[in-house]
Amino acid sequence: MNARLLPFVVTCGIFVLAYGLAWLQFPAILSTRVIGNLLTDNAYLGIVAVGMTVVILSGGIDLSVGAVIAFSGVFIGVMLRDTGLHPYAVFVLLLLITTLFGLAMGAVIHLLEMPPFIVTLAGMFMARGAAYVLSIDSIPIRHPAIEAIQSAYWLMPGKGRLTLIAGLMLLTVAAVTLLIHRSPFGTRVMAVGGDARTARLLGVDVGRTTVAVYGLSGFCAGLAGVVFAVYTSAGYSLATVGTELDAIAAVVIGGTLLTGGSGFVPGTLVGVLIMGLIQTYIVFDGTLSSWWTKIVIGMLLFGFVALQKGLVQLRSRKGGGRRRARRQSAQGRAAA
């Protein structure tokens, strides 16, 4: 079997196993209702994590997304309150802003050769600050069009509801999966994440790819912001603090290598669902503190990083990698 898919297979195995165990204790957990809620409750996280997957595959990181989601909610709330714009127009405007924001961060990362960590950290402060400037209070979001979105669902067999926002999340996963694993652009992202210097030698436009990747992440964060605003019916500048870290955790649990170049987009969805499942289990149990979610996720994350480290070592031993790695690092130094 392809060793690269192993983390994904392990993730799926863990999800099925965990679901099975939960089912033994609470048979009601295996129903389309629970699954529908699982998807709806985590729709915004799924969307933003997919964008994060692309960034991480390209060898970067985007810490701004949580703040961008909060900004999105506040922006939508303020625009609906203070202007006569239709929600759809506001959504389009917002997606334009967040995409441009992502593109700008990508451009800074590429042109100034700055580490993505710092650039997107700055982006995080800027987006969160912009949200505060717009409004410190929580703004209710009410509009017939938004209520229509909230109540739109497809009734699955077993009376589970697949809501529109859950469907939007699944659609995003499918579209980005195609983009990354089936399109020339995806190959470039993988190439840049594998080794940017070699990718450039092979004729990949590293700059354009990098900028596009952060633009995509900005778009996903904006879309997640729309979904979160619809889901909570409110815009609040203190919302989704730390969501970028949840997204990174989902990406890693989903089997994507944190150093880039290797991973599988649908794995991120499974990662999100595992995190959601733990939450659901705690709700079913009723006696556990919800903070156990964090502890279990922490342990899972740890296990996955260890698994990936093992796989990487296995691979480099096969390729006679040590000397090569040494040379490459020497070349890297020379290039720098």
Add this chain to the structure above:
Amino acid sequence: MDAVLEARGITKRFPGTVALDAVDFTLARGEVHALLGENGAGKSTLIKCLTGAYARDGGTVLLDGRPVAPRSTADAQALGIGTVYQEVNLLPNLTVAENLMLGREPRRLGLTDRRGAGREAARLLADYDLDIDVTRPLDAYSVAVQQIVAIARAVSLSDKVLILDEPTASLDAAEVERLFGILRRLRGRGLAIVFISHFLDQVYAIADRLTVLRNGRNVGGGPAAGVDRLALVNMMLGHDLAQAETGHRARAPDDGPPAAQFRDFGRSGRVEPFDLTIRKGEIVGLAGLLGSGRTEMAEAIFGIDGSDSGTAEVGGTARRLDSPRAAIRAGMGFCPEDRKTDGIVADLGVRENMMLALQARRGWTRPVARREQDRMVADYIRRLDIRTPHAEKRVGELSGGNQQKVILARWLLMNPGFLILDEPTRGIDVGAHAEIIRVIEELCDRGMSLLVISSELDELAAYSDRVIVMRDRRQVAELAGAAVSTGAIVAAIAAAPQQRTAP
């Protein structure tokens, strides 16, 4: 001659040096042309000027009679000049097909037509007798296969000139033969191939013509059949056989017990198994061209890459030298070739650099008292005559020779029985040369055993009791006593190989 590429008077200057000094280089259609020279001779600078990685400062390049000036490797590729570097320049995390088709994927509805790409990739590889699954990631295959994939990609993009920079550095004999089969076929198709290698056997096996560079100048060449090995090595090393031999250090052969003894010691793919005995107080020199396995031998002995055959005995007891820690425990020391990356910690002071190895052996729970440190450091600064204003000076700010002495002091503090020095005099000025050599001889008089690798053959011949000559990763000659001379070493390096075991 049907010249496809003609470079005339190529000049390239770097601040302070002239890397290429009016070099002429002509490449004919359908030939394999070997480009030879020692480190720093200007081979890679020439290649980089031809492929547009560097902008040349003077000269003209004619491709098919028309002047060209590629500004990037992609430019050169489009003109028909493809390059494959020693470290395979492909992406191991992508599939073979993705690597081959990157940048020109067949598309369908905006997405990659994966089946079409797979078919096209398989077609490209069909010419190379490579029956591999193109949908698997590249790193599922050996370096040799990756190399062939890289060549297939380069040839499919550029059909006039193929430049191979040390393509055989990490291949075994069978893989080299396979590569040569491919090169002969490409040559038959009219491709002009530039072949850079340090392995003279391989050069004679495949090259039609050769060009030798030394210190940025074209110092000779011609049809490979017309240049014999001795002349070639002399051209490369710039050693004139008529030159007076420097005096050899006269010492009575020592019958003392061996300080270290290696039997069938080797590491596959790095250095062939060798036997080596070093007696107490003996200096053994290790000579050979770049890539002959000198450094690899030293690294195997010091446990850096580990050995996978043979036995080692240091100080009379059998040892497993599987890591530098084990080697240090056995009383060995190693001053590496690349001082800057493997030796000094530039941001630490002289004292801290000197104390590193000793402190590492004691463990961090037993720090060496500061007073003790100061005493030892002052002692070695005086004994090795290290020119530093004070013991806390950042090592990165010292001259090369003084850095070398700091590393020497680091090992001498451990009082090793057996010390390996890899190119101890490289990159340091002439005055410091003499001092380092004085230190080497002094150490040996104190009973330390030394294994010294050096390209400075005159120096090596002067201080070594014995000289081992390496070629193609194996030991090919051993000179002892009066037989040690620069001329003899050059002759041994150049000697025709014995019957090759592998085809």
